[in-house]
Amino acid sequence: MQIKKVTVRKMKMRMKEPFATSFGTMQDKQFLLLEVKDEKGNTGWGESVAFDAPWYTEETVETNLHMIRDFLIPILLGKEITHPDEVGVLFSPIRKNNMAKAAIEGAVWDLYAKRKGISLAEALGGNREQIEVGISIGIQENLARLIEKVQGYLDEGYKRIKVKIKPGADIDVIRGLREAFPNVPLMADANSAYSLDDIDLLKQLDEFNLLMIEQPLAYDDIFDHAVLQKELKTPICLDESILSLEDVRKAVEMGSTKVINVKIGRVGGLSEAKRIHDYCMANGIPVWCGGMLEAGIGRAHNIALTTLPNFVFPGDTAGSSRYWEEDIIKPEVVVEDGFITVPDAPGIGYSPDFQTIDEFTTVSYHFE
Ligand SMILES: O=C(O)CCC(=O)C1=CC=C[C@@H](O)[C@@H]1C(=O)O
Ligand SMILES: [Mg+2]
Incomplete structure (x- = not known):
């Protein structure tokens, strides 16, 4: 399969109640939602778990957007992929930025399972x-x-x-x-x-x-x-x-x-x-x-x-x-x-x- 198109949506959703930890409180959750499309028009979905501030790890919504837009999508678009495990290999020249990588890779896993007609769990x-x-x-x-x-x-x-x-x-x-x-x-x-x-x-x-x-x-x-x-x-x-x-x-x-x-x-x-x-x-x-x-x-x-x-x-x-x-x-x-x-x-x-x-x-x- 080949990824022909990627849509990245910046999202903002309000949680019902604030979530407080030892490093701060959050109520408005911002994140990136990714949709990948293959050559046949099938789609797969992924979500970046980076928060809007770097208090859990160093990644943020904005650093993820930068990595996805400027590095990861250019690597992925048009490449022939037979299994989602190959996405991590393609991304391996890029150091860390794990949440950005995972958001795309997750969308490819969803797409792969859909193409096979099986659940992601399977x-x-x-x-x-x-x-x-x-x-x-x-x-x-x-x-x-x-x-x-x-x-x-x-x-x-x-x-x-x-x-x-x-x-x-x-x-x-x-x-x-x-x-x-x-x-x-x-x-x-x-x-x-x-x-x-x-x-x-x-x-x-x-x-x-x-x-x-x-x-x-x-x-x-x-x-x-x-x-x-x-x-x-x-x-x-x-x-x-x-x-x-x-x-x-x-x-x-x-x-x-x-x-x-x-x-x-x-x-x-x-x-x-x-x-x-x-x-x-x-x-x-x-x-x-x-x-x-x-x-x-x-x-x-x-x-x-x-x-x-x-x-x-x-x-x-x-x-x-x-x-x-x-x-x-x-x-x-x-x-x-x-x-x-x-x-x-x-x-x-x-x-x-x-x-x-x-x-x-x-x-x-x-x-x-
Ligand atoms: O309900 C959830 O998604 C778990 C929330 C949770 O415990 C955490 C979310 C994000 C960062 C941390 O505060 C924390 C954790 O460390 O596991
Ligand atoms: Mg924890």
Whole structure:
């Protein structure tokens, strides 16, 4: 197949409520939506998960637009491709910029699966008909409010609760939650808010039987996490530090992590995400699928990936209605009793909803 045309839409969607982490609060989500078209007029869809500011990784909506427009599309247009794994190889002369690469590569995966008449999940080698999902809750103004939120999501059926912690809102928050919910699968995400000076504090988390603690130390660290893991009973899960299979291999060999949060955008696409999954499965490291507050297209990609067998813990892939009044796909993603039914229609299995897409598009660019 050949990619003959790429449409890049800049989107702006307002989340129902703000999402607060140790590095800031977001409510208006800006992102890029990509549509690729082949020589027969088939289309595939991808979503960039870069935020409008570089607080999670260094990539932003604008850096992604620059990379996609000025480097990645010129590489891809008109090239003969037999399998989406080749896209990453074509992009390999470009350093990093993983979210930009993943947005295009994801659209090519969707297109490839549609051309074959199979679901994206099947194209990736996944075999689950439904996936279990958890929820990630942003920092709340007080513990009572957090407990209320957690109860609401448990009532909706979510199977695992992830809360954000930061210095000053950590041990007491987790203690309070454990008292309220003694048996709920619970984990904490620190988004790099601590250093090795906090070892004594972080060790106090061991008494709360957390599934894991996500990225306690620096966003680009692997070494200090190995030092910390030796002191902690709670398993460490790396998020921000993992940009590739190579990073996973080093982290696993060093003992920096016992679980991996796989985010398709952060690792540069579905092909690399699958390689990470396969390596972790062979090495006894469970993985789960993280979220980036995606709209429907990105969410659909996460669902397909999560059908692979070593996605052991429920992911952060909550239903559309947790984030959006109206999503950009039809049907929207629905969670029932903590499960999402994996669509079996070709490709991502959800249809882009052009009416809402147009409503939330601020500018679009066409390349052919
Ligand atoms: O619901 C989701 O999509 C998960 C949200 C979430 O936890 C995160 C999204 C974006 C950046 C971080 O704050 C965080 C994470 O680190 O996993
Ligand atoms: Mg995280």
